[in-house]
Every structure is written in structure tokens, then in C-alpha cells.
Amino acid sequence: MKKDLVGYTTGVFDLFHIGHLNILKKAKSYCDRLIVGITTDALAEELKGKKPAVPFEERYEIVESIKYVDKVVPQEKIDEIGDWEKLKFDIIFKGDDWKGSEKWNNLEKEFETRQVEVQYFPYTQSTSSTILRKYLQNS
Numbered sequence: 001m002k003k004d005l006v007g008y009t010t011g012v013f014d015l016f017h018i019g020h021l022n023i024l025k026k027a028k029s030y031c032d033r034l035i036v037g038i039t040t041d042a043l044a045e046e047l048k049g050k051k052p053a054v055p056f057e058e059r060y061e062i063v064e065s066i067k068y069v070d071k072v073v074p075q076e077k078i079d080e081i082g083d084w085e086k087l088k089f090d091i092i093f094k095g096d097d098w099k100g101s102e103k104w105n106n107l108e109k110e111f112e113t114r115q116v117e118v119q120y121f122p123y124t125q126s127t128s129s130t131i132l133r134k135y136l137q138n139s
Contacts, residue, residue: 007031007119008089010075012039013059014052019123021066026121027093028068035087036063037075047078080107084114096120 007027013020013036028034039047041056052059056074064072073087080092092111098104099120108118 004033005031005091006033006035006087006089007091007093008035008037008083008087009093010037010039010083012044012048012052013063014044014054016054016059016062020063023093023121024063024066024068027119030093030119031091033070034068035071035073035089036069037073037083038063039075043076043078081110084111084116089116091117091119093119093121095123097123 007030009023009027011020011023024034024036038056038060039052041051045051054062060072060074063069075083083089084092094104104118111118
């Protein structure tokens, strides 16, 4: 087994909650070093149609301070293979809501040629930034 396994995951990490912490903690248990891509405000708005409640710089600092995270990088576009070319990770972590999708079936094949493992984690149903945002709007 290779020493110093590098893992990689990405996210907006808006309204940081226990689901985010659980993902980072679980990801770190699979690797020696964990790199986390934080989605920029512009990309989050492009993907979700709204800006995050917490600005990029603050989300970056929050995630960077988590003990399970070894390095934080900005995620300015969706390009998992490009991310690998820059960061050379051994494992990529993704929510299981993507498992079986055409995009991730293709990416699994592409990553396999690079000896990169794709590890899917269950989505935290009880808490999400969307649920928190709705709660805050209605209270």
C-alpha cells in the first residue's frame, strides 16, 4: 500500500454544519492528507442560482481550520480531471447522490486509468445548508 495517501473532496460548505464535519472526518479516515476544494462564490452562484450566505473567504477559513483538513484550495470550475492533474490525489470523495450517474460512471473509468479510487459517502439527510437556509427564512 502506498504511503501518504492523498484524498480530495470539494464543496460549497455554506452555513457549515455537522454534515460537513462528518464528511471531512470520514474522508480523513481514508487518507493521510486531505485536500478540500472550496467552491468560489461565482461558481456556487452559477451552479445553484444563488450566492452562498457565507462569503468564500470566510468559508475557506472555516474549512482550513478543521483538524481533519490538511490543505484548502479554491474550486473555480468543475473539472475533476484537471483538479487531479494539479493535485495528484489518490482518492476522490463524492456524495452518493452522484453514484451511477453517467458523468461519474465515466469519471470512475477515467480515474481508474490514473489509479485513483472514487469513494462515495452517503448524503446527510437530516441537515443541509438548504434546510438551514429555509429554517432561517421562516423563523
